[in-house]
Amino acid sequence: MKAEAKKKNFEEVQTKVVLAPAQLLWTTEANGSVLLRMDESCPQEAITVHQMFLTSVQKYGHLSALASKKKDKWEKITFSEYYHLCRVAAKGFLKLGLERFHSVAILGFNSAEWFISAVGTVFAGGIMTGIYATNSPEACHYVANDSRANIIVVENQKQLDKILQIKENLPHLKAIVQYSGALLNKLPDLYSWEEFMALGLDVPDKELDDIISSQRANQCCVLIYTSGTTGMPKGVMLSQDNITWTAHHASRAGDMQPAEIKQEVLVSYLPLSHIAAQIYDLWTGIQWGELVYFAQPDALKGSLINTLREVRPTSHMGVPRVWEKMMEKIKEGISQCGYIKRKLVTWAMSVSLEANLRCNSFLFALADGLVLEKLRAELGFTCCSKFFSGAAPIGSETLQFFLGLNIQLYEAYGMSETSGPHFMSNPKVHKLTSCGKVVPGCKFKLANVDKDGIGEVCFWGRDIFMGFLNMEDKTKEALDEDGWLHSGDLGKSDEEGFLYITGRIKELIITAGGENVPPLPIEDAVKKQVPIISNAMLIGDKRKFLSMLLTLKCTTSTETMEPTDDLSSEAVEYCKQLGSQATKVSDITGEKDKAVYQAIQEGIDRVNSRAISNAQRIQKWTILGRDFSISGGELGPTMKLPMKPLNCFLGLVFGICFGVLLKCPPSFNFQLSVRWQQRLIQNVPVHFSIHPAFNIRKSASTSC
Numbered sequence: 001m002k003a004e005a006k007k008k009n010f011e012e013v014q015t016k017v018v019l020a021p022a023q024l025l026w027t028t029e030a031n032g033s034v035l036l037r038m039d040e041s042c043p044q045e046a047i048t049v050h051q052m053f054l055t056s057v058q059k060y061g062h063l064s065a066l067a068s069k070k071k072d073k074w075e076k077i078t079f080s081e082y083y084h085l086c087r088v089a090a091k092g093f094l095k096l097g098l099e100r101f102h103s104v105a106i107l108g109f110n111s112a113e114w115f116i117s118a119v120g121t122v123f124a125g126g127i128m129t130g131i132y133a134t135n136s137p138e139a140c141h142y143v144a145n146d147s148r149a150n151i152i153v154v155e156n157q158k159q160l161d162k163i164l165q166i167k168e169n170l171p172h173l174k175a176i177v178q179y180s181g182a183l184l185n186k187l188p189d190l191y192s193w194e195e196f197m198a199l200g201l202d203v204p205d206k207e208l209d210d211i212i213s214s215q216r217a218n219q220c221c222v223l224i225y226t227s228g229t230t231g232m233p234k235g236v237m238l239s240q241d242n243i244t245w246t247a248h249h250a251s252r253a254g255d256m257q258p259a260e261i262k263q264e265v266l267v268s269y270l271p272l273s274h275i276a277a278q279i280y281d282l283w284t285g286i287q288w289g290e291l292v293y294f295a296q297p298d299a300l301k302g303s304l305i306n307t308l309r310e311v312r313p314t315s316h317m318g319v320p321r322v323w324e325k326m327m328e329k330i331k332e333g334i335s336q337c338g339y340i341k342r343k344l345v346t347w348a349m350s351v352s353l354e355a356n357l358r359c360n361s362f363l364f365a366l367a368d369g370l371v372l373e374k375l376r377a378e379l380g381f382t383c384c385s386k387f388f389s390g391a392a393p394i395g396s397e398t399l400q401f402f403l404g405l406n407i408q409l410y411e412a413y414g415m416s417e418t419s420g421p422h423f424m425s426n427p428k429v430h431k432l433t434s435c436g437k438v439v440p441g442c443k444f445k446l447a448n449v450d451k452d453g454i455g456e457v458c459f460w461g462r463d464i465f466m467g468f469l470n471m472e473d474k475t476k477e478a479l480d481e482d483g484w485l486h487s488g489d490l491g492k493s494d495e496e497g498f499l500y501i502t503g504r505i506k507e508l509i510i511t512a513g514g515e516n517v518p519p520l521p522i523e524d525a526v527k528k529q530v531p532i533i534s535n536a537m538l539i540g541d542k543r544k545f546l547s548m549l550l551t552l553k554c555t556t557s558t559e560t561m562e563p564t565d566d567l568s569s570e571a572v573e574y575c576k577q578l579g580s581q582a583t584k585v586s587d588i589t590g591e592k593d594k595a596v597y598q599a600i601q602e603g604i605d606r607v608n609s610r611a612i613s614n615a616q617r618i619q620k621w622t623i624l625g626r627d628f629s630i631s632g633g634e635l636g637p638t639m640k641l642p643m644k645p646l647n648c649f650l651g652l653v654f655g656i657c658f659g660v661l662l663k664c665p666p667s668f669n670f671q672l673s674v675r676w677q678q679r680l681i682q683n684v685p686v687h688f689s690i691h692p693a694f695n696i697r698k699s700a701s702t703s704c
Ligand SMILES: Nc1ncnc2c1ncn2[C@@H]1O[C@H](COP(=O)(O)OP(=O)(O)OP(=O)(O)O)[C@@H](O)[C@H]1O
Pocket: 225, 226, 227, 228, 229, 230, 231, 275, 389, 390, 391, 392, 393, 394, 411, 412, 413, 414, 415, 416, 417, 435, 487, 488, 489, 501, 504, 636, 638
């Protein structure tokens, strides 16, 4: 349909529901409004977050909604209490001076207060903005300043200290609220949670209700800042309709059940500033009356498993790195079992994998009942029937490992710009290595399809964002004339409509000989062939040949989550099988361990033997001294490899200006490119060219 005709069609539909006047499908202004993509294939009424919550309270008011652990006991609140607390928080924000379409930024680990602040902000007519708890003060400043935060809600003293360092340079900031731990110093405009909630009590209901009833579904209520793996964080503006439509329809595509059928139980632990956790834990939780338990702040340092065992969720989501870490821990556990138990588990897992891959159920019931059921119970998955993976590509080794436990990981695929999942898998719709089918009501197409059927994945639907806040050029880059969102991801679909992501366009390596090489399948194949490898990164843009950077599987410090020099028990076992005594990464690197180097070379040779052309063969490789990590700056908050960490030149200029402004060194949390250079230069003979559009894969060339 031509753009003009399509626009007319939208306008006709939109006169039927009360929406704010809009001319375009996009805006870059916080107080702007957009045409909604309502048409015959997606006619559902557009509602606000408040309307969605009110409907839930009517249906699920008496059901438990949120559970927080206080002094070793789970304390629960019902949906009615939750709604009431959100109203009190909204009034508190109004009392503190929250202006329309300004933000409340929330900085801290998942908690009931996080949820109540988020919903309270939306009720009060503000824009809710999460900040990654791992952000540096400078990165917090970027988000709070860009979103014009009037109020910042922090978890504890640690997060408060960051805000106190930057507060003087936040012209819109009026107050800070701390929701956990005692206030150590009494500062003006700093409130404890209790003080803050008390503030709202004398704001009349009518004041809040007037604001609520003036809200429109095509206006912005949430800002998601991209984590910066593709450049400077961008503020993705999501409308009330984006949130309510996606919470309803994408979650049903994932087979999430309404509480009137079965109340879903989940554990909230992934960063809520990322769209994946926010839509899954917070908004879908309200939509379907789910019971959300909050994990402990040290969840990813190891306590998550205890929470899972206690809570026994019915549905669980992880980013690939979380599933990988879980896999490594299980493997470690298995390797420490006695001979007979180890053999039994290995046998049961191979039976389950076979049964799941080939629908061959001979012996499966026995293996599952005798061994695997107990293993799943150890993980807290006794009641869990849905396991999701999303936000980044997951390797086939991990998918197959969990199939061995009779756990099918359902992939979800989307972006912040699609309010989360645009493609979903579920117990009835799934295929190994596919990220599922398009959510009903949404559309997709592949652009510039090549001879292998691979093209750029483009999205259309009610989940498509409003625009990037104050970034018109970037918004126009992302949305084409007809309103299709271009993902920058490469994929292909099969005859049944399952989508397979094969790589990212900007990640595509173009060798000096002009051959296009998608790195993902090669990296995945190396990890599969050489089980001691933790991360593999292919390099070769504009180079005569491909090289690869490798890291080894090692343990992580439970305190800092930093990778240590100790090999994981799986890696030690692998070495033993090769006749090597290595127990540390440093026992191997620098070609100290000939046996391991030879085994890696043989694995790479096997991958090379399957390459479709000579240009796709890995000619050189080296092992780095330390695994990738979030703290090291090589992984983003969703634990994926940064593809294009930062426009290096702009990053440096910005970092220096910022340093001068704040009287602090020009360091930036998301200035990964510079750290990358330092790290890699320290460890291997790698030469980087500083290029304005810096990209690790594209700018690095190894001389090994
Ligand atoms: N299931 C999946 N399989 C493969 N890739 C995925 C999957 N889910 C998400 N991705 C990748 O993540 C991208 C979306 O990232 P997202 O919008 O969550 O931003 P982010 O992680 O904050 O970081 P940034 O935008 O800076 O990369 C997709 O374009 C795609 O490349």
